[in-house]
Amino acid sequence: MIRVGIAGYGNIGRGVEAAVTHAQDMELVAVFSRRDPATVQTVTGVPVVAYDKIGECAGDIDVVIICGGSATDLPWMTPELAAKFNVIDSFDNHHHIPEHFAKVNEAASASGKVGIISCGWDPGYFSLARILADSALPEGDSYTFWGRGVSQGHSDAIRRIEGVKDARQYTVPVEAALESVRNNEHPEFTARQMHLRECWVVAEDGADKAAIEEAIKTMPDYFEPYDTTVTFITQEELDRDHSGLPHGGSVIRSGRTGFDREFNNTVEFTLNLDSNPFFTSSILVAAARAAYRMNQEGQSGAKTLFDVPPAYLSHHTREELLAHML
Amino acid sequence: MIRVGIAGYGNIGRGVEAAVTHAQDMELVAVFSRRDPATVQTVTGVPVVAYDKIGECAGDIDVVIICGGSATDLPWMTPELAAKFNVIDSFDNHHHIPEHFAKVNEAASASGKVGIISCGWDPGYFSLARILADSALPEGDSYTFWGRGVSQGHSDAIRRIEGVKDARQYTVPVEAALESVRNNEHPEFTARQMHLRECWVVAEDGADKAAIEEAIKTMPDYFEPYDTTVTFITQEELDRDHSGLPHGGSVIRSGRTGFDREFNNTVEFTLNLDSNPFFTSSILVAAARAAYRMNQEGQSGAKTLFDVPPAYLSHHTREELLAHML
Numbered sequence: 001m002i003r004v005g006i007a008g009y010g011n012i013g014r015g016v017e018a019a020v021t022h023a024q025d026m027e028l029v030a031v032f033s034r035r036d037p038a039t040v041q042t043v044t045g046v047p048v049v050a051y052d053k054i055g056e057c058a059g060d061i062d063v064v065i066i067c068g069g070s071a072t073d074l075p076w077m078t079p080e081l082a083a084k085f086n087v088i089d090s091f092d093n094h095h096h097i098p099e100h101f102a103k104v105n106e107a108a109s110a111s112g113k114v115g116i117i118s119c120g121w122d123p124g125y126f127s128l129a130r131i132l133a134d135s136a137l138p139e140g141d142s143y144t145f146w147g148r149g150v151s152q153g154h155s156d157a158i159r160r161i162e163g164v165k166d167a168r169q170y171t172v173p174v175e176a177a178l179e180s181v182r183n184n185e186h187p188e189f190t191a192r193q194m195h196l197r198e199c200w201v202v203a204e205d206g207a208d209k210a211a212i213e214e215a216i217k218t219m220p221d222y223f224e225p226y227d228t229t230v231t232f233i234t235q236e237e238l239d240r241d242h243s244g245l246p247h248g249g250s251v252i253r254s255g256r257t258g259f260d261r262e263f264n265n266t267v268e269f270t271l272n273l274d275s276n277p278f279f280t281s282s283i284l285v286a287a288a289r290a291a292y293r294m295n296q297e298g299q300s301g302a303k304t305l306f307d308v309p310p311a312y313l314s315h316h317t318r319e320e321l322l323a324h325m326l
Numbered sequence: 327m328i329r330v331g332i333a334g335y336g337n338i339g340r341g342v343e344a345a346v347t348h349a350q351d352m353e354l355v356a357v358f359s360r361r362d363p364a365t366v367q368t369v370t371g372v373p374v375v376a377y378d379k380i381g382e383c384a385g386d387i388d389v390v391i392i393c394g395g396s397a398t399d400l401p402w403m404t405p406e407l408a409a410k411f412n413v414i415d416s417f418d419n420h421h422h423i424p425e426h427f428a429k430v431n432e433a434a435s436a437s438g439k440v441g442i443i444s445c446g447w448d449p450g451y452f453s454l455a456r457i458l459a460d461s462a463l464p465e466g467d468s469y470t471f472w473g474r475g476v477s478q479g480h481s482d483a484i485r486r487i488e489g490v491k492d493a494r495q496y497t498v499p500v501e502a503a504l505e506s507v508r509n510n511e512h513p514e515f516t517a518r519q520m521h522l523r524e525c526w527v528v529a530e531d532g533a534d535k536a537a538i539e540e541a542i543k544t545m546p547d548y549f550e551p552y553d554t555t556v557t558f559i560t561q562e563e564l565d566r567d568h569s570g571l572p573h574g575g576s577v578i579r580s581g582r583t584g585f586d587r588e589f590n591n592t593v594e595f596t597l598n599l600d601s602n603p604f605f606t607s608s609i610l611v612a613a614a615r616a617a618y619r620m621n622q623e624g625q626s627g628a629k630t631l632f633d634v635p636p637a638y639l640s641h642h643t644r645e646e647l648l649a650h651m652l
Binding site for chain 2: 015017018019021022023043044094097098101118123125127128129130131132134135136137138139182257258259262263264265266267268269270271272273274275278279281282283286304305306307308309310311313314315316319321322323325326
């Protein structure tokens with residue numbers, strides 16, 4: 001049994017708790033939280049331990065899955081914990097990945113542990129789709145479409161507008177853009193041409209709805225570069241119809257083969273997820289299995305899913321894989 | 327530069343010739359053929375050498391990509407060549423993979439070389455889609471749909487019927503089956519419910535077309551278990567409209583996450599290929615890069631794509647991968 005610890009207990013932490021509980025080759029040892037453990041109740045009853053005490057558990061845990069945020073938690077937590085544990089994170093700040101990788105690599109190389117970073121679905125499985133498609137079709141263009149799904153960052157941005165009580169934002173791929181890519185037209189897109197932004201907003205009583213809509217649609221970076229729809233609904237409607245966190249998307253590569261590049265090909269990888277955090281958590285757990293195995297065979301340092309032989313992610317034996325999955 | 331040899335020069339061999347020619351980190355040393363080399367002309371002018379002489383070239387070649395058939399060539403060629411070279415094949419006889427793996431493993435372990443078997447798109451990339459989806463969604467069902475595309479085995483089977491001059495068979499997934507899987511209905515399918523078989527047939531002058539159609543539709547294993555359409559056309563029409571070898575398909579996994587498996591998810595990997603053999607060849611070439619690198623770092627024995635860290639398939643540097651593809 002692979003002994004797993006969870007550091008951080010939000011949506012992702014709970015998702016990891018569920019996935020580890022269902023995994024037959026793993027056991028969940030503890031959740032580590034920076035909150036007062038007495039105030040944190042886990043779903044399965046697994047013990048909650050103060051984050052400060054995690055170092056004392058080094059002998060009892062094979063892998064720590066770090067379930068913090070990429071903005072303020074993971075940049076220090078992953079290197080700190082890699083000094084004592086095999087670690088997994090879902091660091092998703094694409095621009096800072098090389099820097100994060102370097103810090104984790106330094107810590108994990110020194111400790112002789114493995115740290116696999118950026119193990120969500122993007123970065124993560126979408127990254128695998130990109131590298132596999134690019135390797136088979138070196139001459140071509142890759143596209144990533146997100147949605148239809150809830151962007152928590154964009155929902156938060158709407159909530160910060162004066163007069164907004166609650167909000168939910170869906171990122172939606174433009175159907176015509178998907179079709180153009182699939183038709184091997186190799187388009188060059190603006191942001192507006194690839195995605196729509198659909199906003200469901202609950203206004204405070206007496207708030208100026210026209211002003212809220214204007215504030216959303218003109219918000220730089222978040223909404224201004226996109227065609228954005230704003231619909232005002234009641235809190236009850238929001239809670240009833242928009243309480244989930246679905247997401248998904250597609251990585252599509254269109255590339256040519258042949259002596260004269262005469263053959264068109266598309267490789268497409270698509271996800272449709274009822275729950276974004278629970279699927280992310282499932283990938284984190286598969287990556288934890290891989291980190292444990294890689295470390296067992298003597299590997300150390302920072303890794304990404306690009307470095308992981310896919311068999312290491314699977315709970316199936318080599319014989320099962322050869323006979324049934326190849 | 328990785329020095330590549332090609333063993334066997336049919337559709338796949340020519341596809342590998344094209345892909346290696348376009349790869350910036352590889353050079354094609356020679357094509358090895360069991361035919362009289364004087365009768366074989368390569369597209370790019372790369373020299374043709376008698377297969378019997380391949381052993382003499384061991385010092386000049388880093389990887390041999392074996393482009394023979396799974397029925398009669400690969401079972402002996404891959405083990406034979408693995409005794410002297412890093413080798414790649416596209417062995418696709420699913421039932422015999424464990425046995426083939428064992429033979430290649432024995433030869434490659436003894437020689438200290440790497441042999442990666444079954445590197446096409448199924449087995450191959452579809453296998454990777456299956457293992458990645460299964461690892462993220464251990465509780466669920468996986469489905470593989472082929473087509474729309476030309477099945478050469480089924481086309482050959484039609485051509486063997488008396489009175490048939492030429493034929494082309496397309497395997498076509500049933501749209502309703504795809505939809506049911508994507509809707510997380512977890513269906514159990516018969517063969518007939520998943521795929522249609524569409525036959526385009528050129529009859530000999532004076533042949534009994536009704537008898538041909540009957541012979542096709544009642545052919546055990548090949549056509550009887552499917553809804554099959556037979557359309558008679560002229561040789562000119564067949565040559566004009568059906569001369570290509572397009573193929574593709576989808577691996578779809580529908581699986582649940584959550585403490586009570588309350589969330590549905592689908593992972594879908596789809597290929598649309600103008601040329602089946604040229605895409606297969608592109609994967610063989612990416613796998614050749616991986617075999618070379620794995621052997622350089624001291625690995626040996628038989629492998630599949632399940633054992634290959636995806637970064638090894640890519641011509642991009644680690645820095646490029648972290649910065650742009652993760």
